[in-house]
Amino acid sequence: MSYAYSLHEQAMLLLKHPKYNEWASFVEHHPHGSPFQHPDCHALFSSYGKLPHKALLHFDQEDHIDGIITAYPCSFFPQWPAIPHALIGINAPLVDPHCTPLQAQTILYQLHSALRKSKNRQTPLIEVREMNGKSGSPYRTGSTKTRLYLNLVKEITSPETILQGSSPTLKREIQRIRRSPFTTEEAVKEDLVPLLHLFKRLYRKIRKPMIAKSILRGIVDSKREQYSFRLIVTKREGRICGGALLGFCKETCYEWYIVSDRTIKDSGVATTWGAMEYAQQRGYKQFDFMGIGREGIPYGVRRFKLKFGGTITTYHRYWL
Template sequence: MNLITEPENIEKKKWSDFVMNHPNGNIFQTPAIFDLYDKTPKYETVFCAALDSRNEIVGLNLAIIQKEHFGIFGQLSARSIIWGGPLIKEENPEVLDLLLRKYKEQIHDKAIYTQFRNLWQWSASERSVFENNSYEYIDHLDILIDLKIDENKLFNNFHSGRRKNIRRAERIPLVFEQVVDASEIKQCELLVKETYKRVKLPCPDKSFFDNAKTNLCENGMSKIFAVKYQDQIISCRYELCYKDLIYDWYAGTSETHLDKYPNDYLPWKILQWAKENKYSTFDFGGAGKPNEPYGVREYKLKFGGELVNYGRFEAIHKPRLMKLGKLGFIIYKKINGLR
């Protein structure tokens, strides 16, 4: 088995085809996502592909190291996230074990902890491979909306209050659009930043959104949707589009226009667009841990959908820095709350 850790040493088409043809293949393991994060400050990529004797890919893992700051303060926030990986051909446990062991070498001294954010249910035998490599399984929820059902049924699955707010928004009226104009894309970026600041969460900087436009939007792997009120964008959502799935990515809404129900209306219009364009599933993203209150989950569940528990695998590499990092995040939120 040959392991490739330098992406330039593997043919991009071969990489893309492997992800596209894998039953669990997803956008987060594609060359496009690698290029996005590799070109953006405060991110670092960690890559490994396993090739068999015929030089065919039989396993692949792409991790993204995220930092909120540069220099020594960046080390206090460095965490490695693997969305939808590793991808293993024919669920071969030996290849999975090989990639996990190699990843442990690669991540040494680079991140405080690692999270594998699962996008499907791993088998019991596969979970044991993770556990044997010192990863702990943690329950974590996600919400999936089936777009193959009839549109009326889809709408009727919404909470009654959600349906009522959508009808109110239609009477205002709000206007739904896909955003392609450069100046309007800039407005959407600012809305996302304002929203993240309001809820006291760190947000990627301008270079991230610029690179997302180049690496994802321009090749159809991401769409930006917005609703307007009197020709002004008041809410937007960035969606990832890959195979037959839409993944809810980033969102922003003007606080002064919440009374116009954009956070009810926009997701509904995106679901309609996705159905019309033959997507079969809308992934609403994380919904927190079971049996723990989480307002975001309550908001998302009012659009119907299925609550699934694919969980996460987590390993802490630097326990002391993990404690400091959690403290730093609490301080970050308090400081931003005072601004």
């Protein structure tokens, strides 16, 4: 009999869990797998987060994983007092590609139903984002609101491909940055205070979802225990002028959160360019910007991101 349940072990216990390797392998070999469904993500939130991360695993009759849905907690639209927190599920549910359409529909229904039970007064909203090729899925079970969004994915197989398709203006800016004292490196504990200040100031201003600061600290602390996430900083003459939270799975680097100090000239381009170079130098071939808003609706950084070139895709967001 198939069933779904939630795991809440601490990180060290999770690494020893009998299903850890199977869980990681399922995500890493799934065509739509991402770091957000990886057990490393669940371990980070379980160890360092204040609100529970939801990881629902579905098993077949032989007790093998055949479906996963995850959702991480974050602050959500601070101007809405009725919604202090939300759960966000990135890249939609994963179902074993070998399942029949009927089996897949059943698994997705059970995963959605189980995740919907996580709603409560403190977390009244669950948003699922069908990225990574899942746009148009017919299984948005129980969705009350569905919207189409745009995303941008850039090839970064070599330093040359990073520049291909970028605007002439951006190419000039990058040439200027290369002559300037900008550096990009992995964040250490001493970088956290100024970097967290930049994140806090930006996300309060734009009123967008933000994960807990403790998770960013946890990523820095757990670099030896997990390889799915890294926090990087961009500096100019030793001063932090930007940073990015990156996720990694298979050949793709995901720009989960990014910030720059607009009082420092070229810091925005230097931070994004530094993140792309960081990923390319470590063998990743795609850079996922993780959203450029909705078509026809103004979105602050869309024009900036499009300067880097890449392929525009569409995906759905829906609320449970």
